[in-house]
Amino acid sequence: MRKHRRPSRRACGACxxxxxxxxxxxxxVYGAATVSRRILYVQAAPAAVALxxxxxx
Numbered sequence: 001m002r003k004h005r006r007p008s009r010r011a012c013g014a015c016x017x018x019x020x021x022x023x024x025x026x027x028x029v030y031g032a033a034t035v036s037r038r039i040l041y042v043q044a045a046p047a048a049v050a051l052x053x054x055x056x057x
Contacts, residue, residue, distance in 0.1 A: 021050050 028044025 017054055018051065021047055021054070025051065 025044050025047035028039055028042075028047060032038075032040035032044060
């Protein structure tokens, strides 16, 4: 039988960062729509930038 290779540490980190970061962006968009536009710039924009940089890395 073939052994499965373990994913690298970088791959494992990326797998956890996306699910952990996506709800922050969604919450920021929801908060901007319901409470204040400032939430969009303080919470959702950095989350979107982090996700984009994560996918580019």
